Amino acid sequence: MKSTQLHVYQTTPEELTDNILIGVDSKLQEFFDKYSPPQKDDEELLTVEETIKILKCSKQALWNWRKNDILPSYRLGNRVYYKKSDIYLKLIKQE
Known part of the structure; x- marks a missing residue:
């Protein structure tokens, strides 16, 4: 950091x-x-694996956040996806 x-x-x-x-x-x-x-x-949709890499968390933690409505998820067929914008908003707001 440069100081003056x-x-x-x-x-x-x-x-x-x-x-x-x-x-x-x-x-x-x-x-x-x-x-x-x-x-x-x-509005890029991320897979569970991609979301885990961004959040640097376990699959179990991500599942708990989804079940407790901490991080919204979207289902297409039998697959679960997360919006990249939702992840960043949640990280910034820390609700």
Whole structure:
């Protein structure tokens, strides 16, 4: 992380507040750019194995989350799928 020196004795409280807010705003923007969920156009369905790789969890944990309505799943025939956007939203919100 790159830091910048700021001479407080030459800065008014308003300028100091503005500088802090600019720094926080830029860090938040970087975070949201990096971890934003995919757009609605990109509703990619993932298999159980692909979902396990993304979440780095066990098959049993994923099954428990599905049964407890923590992570929504979709069935097509006898196969279970998860939306990539649902996974990212759940990771960001941590509901």
